């Protein structure tokens with residue numbers, strides 16, 4: 001997975017809120033030192049897997065749609081973001097560096113109804 005270090009593009013795509021963002025097939029990082037953050041890279045790789053199984057464009061549409069729904073639900077940007085099913089899965093498994101090797105396809109579906117953060 002190609003990694004691009006760009007503070008400007010990472011800020012732009014994440015509305016200034018993230019250290020990293022996945023724009024398939026790229027992982028954008030805010031700074032060079034984040035290349036060594038294995039948990040962060042694993043989190044972004046989980047998003048790459050999700051995007052690939054949803055054929056990329058639908059992943060981003062569904063992501064934004066669910067974010068809108070969560071924003072109505074929680075009325076809080078951070079809580080809405082953390083509760084998008086794709087984020088729930090990625091945050092839940094980001095510390096498990098072997099997760100992607102055994103992850104079942106479309107596993108993010110299980111996180112649509114998981115308990116909120």
Ligand SMILES: [Zn+2]
Pocket residue numbers: 043047086087090
């Ligand atoms: Zn994420």
